[in-house]
Amino acid sequence: MLRFKPGTKISDKFYARHDGTRSYFFGKEEFTLIAEAAGFSVESVEICERSTTNVKEELNVKRLFLQATLVKQ
Structure with missing residues (x-):
């Protein structure tokens, strides 16, 4: 969320990218609710x-991802 420029925030945790796609950020609990509802x-x-790491701009950015194991009910 930190890398998005001002004016790209659509709503809480929902952002527009420069190419027209969207990004939504959620935590473990919200992901679990979404998966169970599906x-x-x-x-x-x-x-x-x-x-x-962006070598040209000398930036090192930590990124967090969720990795899950799901079973279809």
Whole structure:
């Protein structure tokens, strides 16, 4: 969410990218609710941390992703 420029925020946790696509950010609890509402059983949800480096601009940005194991009910 920090990398989005001012004026790109559509609503809370929902942003517009420069190419016209959208990004929505959610946590473990919200993801679990969405998955269960779609008919999945959530076996595990873990936060994975990655680091992205922009050599040209000398930026090192930490990125967090959710990795989940789901079973269709």
